[in-house]
Amino acid sequence: MTPEQKIAELGLKLPEVAAPAGSYVPAVRTGDLVYTSGQVPFVDGKLERTGKVGADLTTExxxxxxxxxxxxALAALKAEIGDLDKVVRIVKVVVFVASDPSFTEQPKVGNGASDLLAEVLGERGRHARSAVGVAALPLDVPVEVELIAQVV
Incomplete structure (x- = not known):
């Protein structure tokens, strides 16, 4: 089953790549690595939620x-390489969590991203990861995710 078929089986659809909100591009390839810019939780071009995890949103x-x-991030990756079957593996994921000062469950928030990548790509989606609490993120989003992928 291809990654795109797996996404469909999960009841999801790869979105259009969000237009950059600044002077950058959604993804850059260098050799066999693709780096995505931080992706925020746009759904159909809109933010569903804003605020801080631990204050305005639960961990879940x-x-x-x-x-x-x-x-x-997978949409940005596909736009850069043309086909998610070209992913050898997701190497690294960084999850930024806009957090209430007392919130300490950033790794559990990051699991949302990590679990999706494993569901879509299987073993190729397992990766190293950092989950970092921050005071604020652009547009008051609660989470931002970037990744590095090895591709053919």
Whole structure:
């Protein structure tokens, strides 16, 4: 089953790549690596949620936002390489979580992104990861995800 078929089986659809909100591009390839820019949880061009995890969103709601971000990162990756079957593996994922100062479950929020990548890509989707709490993110989004993928 291809990654795109797996996405469809999960009841999801790869979105259009979000237009950059600044002076950057959604993804850059260098050799056999593709780096995506940070992806925020846009759904159909709109933000469903804003605010801080631990104050305005639960850990579970934050994880769902991370899942959306990861789907958007896969869309940026596909736009750069043309076919997700060209992914050898996801090497690294960084999850930024806009967090209430007392919130410490950033890794659980990051699991939303990590789990989606494993569901779509199987073993190729397993990766190293950092999940970092931050005071604020652009547009007051609760989560932002970036990834590095090895491709052919």
């Amino acid at each position: 709601e934050g994880a769902e936002q991370a899942r959306i971000c990861a789907l958007n």
